[in-house]
Structures are given as structure tokens and as C-alpha cells.
Amino acid sequence: MESEDKKNKMSRKGITIGCNLLCGLMILGAFQMIFDKNHSNDYVGGFFLLVFWMFLSLKRMVNDLWDGKKQSAIINLLFTIVIMGLVIFGSVQYIFSS
Secondary structure, eight states: OHHHHHHHHHHHHHHHHHHHHHHHHHHHHHHHHHTSSOGGGHHHHHHHHHHHHHHHHHHHHHHHHHHTOHHHHHHHHHHHHHHHHHHHHHHHHHHHHO
């Protein structure tokens, strides 16, 4: 039983580190795109911020599931689905408008 708890903690820690790394990269990419001299790629920086928010909602959903908070996990899943829809709609619009 104890080795299983240790395995779950290591898995939880790995997912947290990976998600934090992806979130950090998305924030850095968004700031780089938004605050550069080329104003035509500010739209891409906005997408990076949306993807950051999506990863953050997924991380919160997984943590809520591990803690047994199913209603909060469902709400975070709905946020993730809405954000994913916005990203897909915006990226398709961006690709076909160019």
C-alpha cells in the first residue's frame, strides 16, 4: 500500500512539473509575441494565452479528480472544452483568412 502511495505521489509530481513547464513556455511565448515590434502576430500571442489557460484548467481538473472533488473537476473540464473550441475556431479562422 505504501509503495502505491509513493508511486501516485511521483506520478502527481511529474504531471505537475510537466504542466508548469508548458504553462511557463506558453506565457513566455505570449509575452514575446505580444510585446515585440511586429504587431501582426499579437493574435498568435492571444492564442498562446488561451492555450496557457487551457493547460491550467486541465491541471486543476486532474488535481480536483485526485482530491475527490468531482463537481469542481467537471466545471474545469467545461472551461477546457470552451477554451479548446475557441482555439480551434480562431486558428481555423486565422489560417483561412491569410
